[in-house]
Amino acid sequence: MRYWRVCFLATALALLCGTAEATSQGTSAIQRWHSMDDCAKQAQAAFPDFSADSNAKREAKLEDCLNARNLPPRQPESPTQ
Numbered sequence: 001m002r003y004w005r006v007c008f009l010a011t012a013l014a015l016l017c018g019t020a021e022a023t024s025q026g027t028s029a030i031q032r033w034h035s036m037d038d039c040a041k042q043a044q045a046a047f048p049d050f051s052a053d054s055n056a057k058r059e060a061k062l063e064d065c066l067n068a069r070n071l072p073p074r075q076p077e078s079p080t081q
Helices: 002-017 024-046 052-068
Strands: none
Touching: 024 052
16 A cells, blocks of 8 residues: 555656746747737627628727737638638
8 A cells, every 4th residue: 555655656746847847939929829819809899799890890900909919910710702
């Protein structure tokens, strides 16, 4: 019984000590994704309807927010015809 406890504690300790820290590139990518999500939330809150006019205004607001924060543009959700 004591052997299993020691093995469990050794395994847990090895897993906790072996965790990797996030790289600066990963951290910056996550921050950019959060900023992009914030822009999308702001655009959705400003134009909550799903009419064609609101969709166009929402896309324009999203693009403006992304440009203001120097973020890459999103691809359109539906292909243009």
